[in-house]
Amino acid sequence: MSRNRARPLSPHLTIWRWGPHMLVSILHRATGTAMAIGGGVILIWWLVALASGPDSYARFIDLMTHNPPIGPDGMPMGPARLNWLPALVLVGLSWSFFQHMLSGLRHFVMDIGAGYELKTNKSAAIATILGSLILTVLFWAVILARG
Amino acid sequence: MGSGTGIGRVRGLGSAKSGVHHWWLQRVTAVGNLLLVLWFLVSLLRLPNLGYKLVFAWLHSPLASVPMLLLVVSTFWHFRLGLQVFIEDYVHEEGSKVAALIALNFYVIAGAALAIFSILRIAFAPLGVAG
Ligand code: HEM
Numbered sequence: 001m002s003r004n005r006a007r008p009l010s011p012h013l014t015i016w017r018w019g020p021h022m023l024v025s026i027l028h029r030a031t032g033t034a035m036a037i038g039g040g041v042i043l044i045w046w047l048v049a050l051a052s053g054p055d056s057y058a059r060f061i062d063l064m065t066h067n068p069p070i071g072p073d074g075m076p077m078g079p080a081r082l083n084w085l086p087a088l089v090l091v092g093l094s095w096s097f098f099q100h101m102l103s104g105l106r107h108f109v110m111d112i113g114a115g116y117e118l119k120t121n122k123s124a125a126i127a128t129i130l131g132s133l134i135l136t137v138l139f140w141a142v143i144l145a146r147g
Numbered sequence: 148m149g150s151g152t153g154i155g156r157v158r159g160l161g162s163a164k165s166g167v168h169h170w171w172l173q174r175v176t177a178v179g180n181l182l183l184v185l186w187f188l189v190s191l192l193r194l195p196n197l198g199y200k201l202v203f204a205w206l207h208s209p210l211a212s213v214p215m216l217l218l219v220v221s222t223f224w225h226f227r228l229g230l231q232v233f234i235e236d237y238v239h240e241e242g243s244k245v246a247a248l249i250a251l252n253f254y255v256i257a258g259a260a261l262a263i264f265s266i267l268r269i270a271f272a273p274l275g276v277a278g
Contacts, residue, residue, distance in 0.1 A: 033233060036226035040254075043219075044262045050202060051265035057199045097184060104177050111174070142192050 020125035027129075028103040031096035039093050064090065094139055099132035173228045179221035187218055203269060212270035216263060223259040227251065 016022050049060035064086045106124050109115045115124055190211065194201055205211050230251050238244040 029233065032226065032229050035222075036230055040223070040226070040258055044258050044265075047262045047265035047269075050199070050206065051268040054199045057202075061197065094188075097188075101181060101184075104181070108174070108177075139188070139192075146192070146195070 020122055020129065024103050024106070024125040024128055027099055028107070031100040031103075034096050035093060035100065038089060039096070042089075042093070091136065091140060095132055095136040098135040098139075099128065102128035102131045169228055169231075173225065176221050176225035176228070179217065180225055183214055183218040183221055186214055204274065206266065206269045207272065207274055209270070212266050215266050219259055219262045219266070223255050223262075227255040 046060060049056045063083065065083060103125075106115070106128055109124070115121055190205070191197070194205060206215060231248065234244060234247045234251065238247050
């Protein structure tokens with residue numbers, strides 16, 4: 001069965017005018033995909049490490065949060081420091097979740113046929129972007145405050 | 148098909164083969180994700196730290212392991228449906244599309260099996276193991 005060229009395709013990226021609603025629509029797909037791959041792999045990894053015992057769990061935590069260089073004696077040298085790449089991934093995943101959650105809730109509103117007026121639609125889109133940034137900052141503020 | 152009603156002639160066609168059911172399950176699992184992932188994030192924030200002993204003892208409790216099992220099922224199901232649409236939208240060549248869909252299903256089933264087995268192992272382990 002090959003692709004039927006006569007079948008209409010819905011208009012794609014090139015045809016829409018840029019705006020908050022367009023951005024949020026793309027972000028919903030991008031954040032969902034990022035969580036499915038990145039979040040999925042990290043969640044599986046975390047659970048398998050926890051089920052495999054203290055050593056494998058410690059390796060996982062070390063990889064995610066700290067990166068002390070290992071000396072010739074096999075001991076970490078100096079104080080632990082932030083492993084910025086995994087930290088960036090985790091911050092990105094938490095933002096992805098909050099953005100996807102808020103635009104997903106917006107989906108529900110639009111599913112019942114509400115919120116299509118141009119102004120409302122645009123403000124709701126902007127609200128999801130602001131909301132996800134605020135929730136991400138709050139989430140990490142609580143974590144950092146906990147130490 | 149042929150001479151059936153309008154709905155009878157289109158049923159089973161289209162890219163997803165069963166569109167409304169797909170759409171509905173995406174919504175049901177979305178609500179599941181909303182509740183379960185928020186519960187999970189709050190639970191992590193409420194643990195004093197993420198050290199082995201604390202996290203193991205937490206997940207050992209049925210009140211954590213059962214929602215965690217549901218979370219794995221809900222999120223993996225949800226993104227299996229979502230990524231299927233993603234693939235159908237962007238991969239048009241039939242061979243690559245089938246290959247991508249098979250890869251997606253392998254990832255979802257193998258990943259969920261690993262996660263579920265790990266949770267069960269922790270849930271059924273004697274708590275002394277964590278010490
Ligand atoms: C608060 C929780 C969540 C809500 C309310 C939610 C809501 C939704 C909705 C309504 C859709 C369908 C969009 C459409 O029909 O076009 C969707 C798609 C999707 N979701 Fe979620 N979701 C949530 C959590 C998650 C999580 C945790 C993941 C990943 C692990 C995820 C991954 C996806 C993916 C990959 C798609 C498909 C995107 C696309 O094809 O455009 N979602 N979500």
